[in-house]
Amino acid sequence: MKELGEAVGSTIDFRDSRPNSRVTVRWGVNEELDRLKRDYNGMEDLLSQVVSDLSNELPEWARNIVTSCIFWPQLGFLTMVPLYPDTEEPMYDGQGLDCDNWQIMFSAERKAYYKNRRMRELDAHLGDIKDLEVEILHNLAVDVMVHEDALLAAADICGELDALVAMTLAAGKYGWTAPKLTMSNVLSIRAGRHPLQELVLPLYIPNDCYLSGGEDYETPGLGHESRSSGHSPMSTSTCASMTVLTGPNHSGKSVYLKQVALITYLAHVGSYVPAEEAIVGLTDKILTRLSTRETVSRNESSFAVDLKQVAFCLKSASRRSLVLVDEFGKGTTSDDGAGLMAALVNHFVSLRTKKPRVLAATHFHEIFEGRYVSKSPYLTLAHMDIRLDLTYTTLDAEDFSRLRDAEDAARRFLNVSLRNLAIGVVGDVGHARNTLRGVLYEDTGSNCHL
Template identity: 40%
Template structure:
């Protein structure tokens, strides 16, 4: 005879799964981690599979858009802005947010629709043309006002710093929910409050932006309803939008996707595993700078690299923070801060899950871990020396002080029994929190003995054949049942009801289940009851109470995490700057780019020795500008041998100001930099079967983008522009672009260019009196003669930038270095020399070597014999024999 309590399905026949059957999940979730409260919580990354949705519409030359970032829960609004016919602004918007799905109104400009469809197809995303009735401004305004973020009233929070809860504070979940409902559910108050809040974003003056918001929010609702399959969540208040921000593209540097790829700011590589379709960061500037400790920090650093700042105040503040963190006396403190930052999980997403009732044990563990590490973080941040005026540090301390982590951490650890929760795969409450719950748990733990006693009483009145295998079980929601094996021959309900004293309930594959008044089932149901369900329900109520007390710090926790992410990025830049020996640049309001001893941050890691070079340009120094200082030019043209390092030099001169405006130190001996508002490049041509453009057309598109959008503070990099066409056409295009930029006068941008079109200077396409700085990459020619059968380099690259022009590309020497046949190289030199002198007729008059003359005579005789061959059907000689005669090989 066996008697025990069981929480499994009735079909379970074995008795060794009792612990598994006793599980009741919190929020129907499971957690298999065995971590302690201060160990790693759920790994919530921005790459969690959530898609980034964007919506764009436009007409009559104006565009507006919005996008939602699921990682941060922020909704970004791009106000109505004038854009050109090429939609450069929309391109930059989509490139920087990396949208997975873009919604466009069916009544938008047809060229805008075509542009978005083409762009999303090339980027691997999806463009959906939605009905125009979804893009309505007043609908967007109404939907925004219904968001919980805008409609929710601020709540009066009691001071609980001493740990004593006032008597008027609700102590159970029902009172807590009622108090929130009474406070927030006045529709008129909600509407007025939301309308006032919405005015802060200036959206009432941006109908296109509001139209896009209406379509985007409608799409998010559809997606949420599909994913969650929960009708109760199908309303705007249930959307997990934590913040609304204005996307100000005029406050950040404009860098398009081509420039980011050409400068290797990002480099996505396929994952090493063939079973994964994810990508990883390759050898790139971001990979070089990324030493962040948190997911939010990594996402923020990526945004900094996508959108460098144009504010000198912001840039210099970041430089000052890096300078402070790099001090020797702060080394230990910085190390401790990075360690404690690594203990912070992605708390905003954790809080969002808890707020919507979808939190599991891992989320509660994340809250406890957050409180633990924040307490340590406060102490270590205060140990920093000479950081009194560092804004990021002050903001972090203030944000951390606003979160009562001692109360939050103590509350969560006091309420949750981590060991039992881990074993039961649900959130369980500690003993001592609720007396009634403790009593129910005591009864539940002693239920085995009670059921054994009841089973013995029942077995006394049973036939002897049943008593040995009789079990008394407890099933949640079903109550207390007797289980016996199904006797052989019993197949119908009539057979099952042969035991008259028992009431048949149901059958499983091998067993029958009964209730009996003899086993006092009614008394058990009445006095003991469905005890497990009661325990689970009461624990949910207690956790709801605890959640309410934790959520009062919701905004403060998110603010603290954002401040911590900011410090995390600065510490990452500090570590990268210290590791590579970079220096603090001098930022100035002047439109100048002055670099001494600059190096390429990526290329320098791949070679044993890197030669530093200087650069000096001043924007706005085009034609018609009086300038007494001879060396202040806006355009630099670099010439030199093939493979001498011109492209690397151009790239490093773009990367140094880019890094400075991120807030990082720069790889140079010194740097004096003005603000660069846009960077355009013609460095790299990405071809593919999906692009209906040739390489030359792609180059032209890149230069056209630069010419349309550049300003005096822009930086343009042109590396051998025009090489994809005829040399005459390419040289003409290059000269035309340079002259057009110079004619802009004080609007002339800063330009670094390289070229091999020497006719630009020999034929006067670019006049020597133009305000252009000329440089070349120095090389050393080798005068030694190679021995017979050996190849010896005739040129040595010095990689040093020198003022002046170089009108020799040294292509022949390069060809010799890389193994091209010497005869071919010599012939190429001869032809090149003759063409450069416009003496092409010499190629016709030159004498052939005797060997070539003899060979030519033989070939001429063959042609003559073949031409004199009269073919006829009466010819006695076969065709093959005749061909041998023609070729002069005789017959067999």
């Protein structure tokens, strides 16, 4: 490997390759290539000599007209001929040279640019540089490919080492902890956080997650793992396999679903996780219905795409899977959407020993109010509780959304204190309070304590 690295380093000029936007060969590798490069680097002297040789071939009357040549990277070497001011025709275009074909390439700024025999010879000369470099680099590639297996093995080791170092640094820098992987089909997370979201917010509220999927007779459930680790589950339903989460927009429901998936994934790749404590049962798949990627190239509506995603989750989920569903059913009428969501919940909780671990977020409160979802020990209802106090002047943990256990997921509590309204509101504070009360009652249809 050392000799191979030295061979590559002694052949390729990495410093010169960047400004030229191509791989270049070092000086001293090939004598013929070095000679051609010297000619190319002395371009001004070379062009002067070419003009002198070309002038000797021209008729005597044209020698004072053709006095210069230039090099264009896209077109190569060209001979410049001035134009007549009145007719804008070239003063010379190869008359008297029967063995030479003067081909006009373009005209600009009262000059015509021609390709002739001399210019084509120079183009071939420059092409020899590139041909020689391609040949040298090809021979180097052949020598490198002999060691292909060793190079790929080394790249895999370096990639794995780089990933381990990155995960180690992240764990130490952001306060991650070592998860516990278990054969039990459980997911028990205490004070879990989203590894990216917490980096861009001034304050991020951690949340718990407790789920237990279908078990066989040989593996214990969540209760056993919780007792052995000292966990305090969020409710008495420690064997729930599905949690349905409600809450207002921008309260963190989607972020919560994603953070649970990320913690599960990080635990399986050998990383520490952003949580105070995590017990993660072996998971075979993480199945999601989180976002709809719409595109004009597919003749499908966003609702049809949602249905296909959910159908794939239903077909592919096993008792070892983690399923995340966010706002399923919003792409159709409210009644149809609520019915689809209720059917999905009832399906997952009816699987018993084959039930996967499921997290779902929804705005369809009516499926719980109308008892369209049957009560089950495998189902937990929760909501994002927002506590707002307008007397606060600084951000605090209580100002942010936090997951709370709820017996009735349709109830939302918005505690608003308007006693000391010092945020620049002009007008009758009492009128503003009454208006806000009416809007909240009309919009949410829930118990709002003002």
